[in-house]
Amino acid sequence: MKRSSELTKVKIAQAAIQLFDSQGFDGTTVRQIARQAEVNIALISYYFKNKKGLMEYIMVNYYEGLFRRLAKCKDQEELDSCFSLLAHMVQEIINYQSESHKITRFIHRELSVESMLGREIMCIYIKQIKHDLSSVLEEGIILEEFPSIHVDGVVMNLLSMIYFPYAYPQILREVFYIEPISEPFVNQLTSDLMDFLRRILQPVDDVQGEDKLRNIKKGSL
């Protein structure tokens, strides 16, 4: 493998990400990708077999990166509270989505199409995310850190709110006049989700002044 080859491969992948994001998979041609990447069309088949293989490569890469981050999260927080671990995991997912916002939107769009690949992604990766979040909630319930809530329902609400801004960034931009990729918004979203979790997971005896202040504080979104 020549030194230039890795660069070519990366250039193709980056061009594909950009185009898949804005036009969708079926709306993008291999010719457009080659032009954008400034490489010859034949090299796409050479490196990724075909257009679908290129998409698969991008998707798998994305989720492997996400789970590396979530794994790190778990290692660092093992000794702390379940709430703190959960909070860090949510924050990590949001950060990752924001950093890779183009792939995030593209994957979520393509996930909503009926296809073999979409079903595989769901049964592997989305299930894993659900499992990771559920585990922490369930452990917190067992340890009596959390009340006995409906875990699946909470996870679904979490995913709804985590995914929305990065699946529909233009809605945020053109309807709410918010830039979803900006650091302020990432912080705001994270803090909103913390509030949501606190409201649901707060034990009866654990009302703290800090939390109350934070609840009042929201309003800068």
Place this chain on the structure above:
Amino acid sequence: MKRSSELTKVKIAQAAIQLFDSQGFDGTTVRQIARQAEVNIALISYYFKNKKGLMEYIMVNYYEGLFRRLAKCKDQEELDSCFSLLAHMVQEIINYQSESHKITRFIHRELSVESMLGREIMCIYIKQIKHDLSSVLEEGIILEEFPSIHVDGVVMNLLSMIYFPYAYPQILREVFYIEPISEPFVNQLTSDLMDFLRRILQPVDDVQGEDKLRNIKKGSL
């Protein structure tokens, strides 16, 4: 206009909805639509000018139907509390999405593609939905029925949770083992959203207690 013409038009639209939903707009060909509708290919151009015109027709129809329902909602509830009106609007949106789940998923997917039409849909219809929900919240704040919450944030959270199950029905099916179109789920989602609203919109002077929520509950069905 012959009697058969309206039927043909409907058959084409229904076939398109079915195929756009499962394969996406760019992933569907006019030949497939004609075959599925059991009409001649040329009739698609005849009735809708072209493929894009067909999509536009479906989208506009969808949102006009939704706003007819929301308008009815407002008329019926004018004399009741803001919470009750808000609850009914949320429920109406969920019901509509469930009844037209194929168009709902298709529109939301296509909305996430960078295109002229997508931007128009957002600036007209999504903005309108946001405005309708915001208005009720703002009125409730003025009438001191609601505390002074951050309206845009609440609306965004609402939309996140309302859209998610119908944008990604397969995630619910294959990861959560829930059928998003079923009546039980529709009721569950509605009731979850009511709980969410109650938690956020609880008046300031309302001392937190188990039975206090029942006072507000009169607003729900």
Place this chain on the structure above:
DNA sequence: GTCTATATATTGATAGAC
């Protein structure tokens, strides 16, 4: 209003030279 036939363009993918 419906059809056949066709024009025109574009698609993804690759064989074979370098």
Place this chain on the structure above:
DNA sequence: GTCTATCAATATATAGAC
């Protein structure tokens, strides 16, 4: 590893007969 040239398939859209 990279390129040119090209194939075969498929796309949308329409002109004109009925």
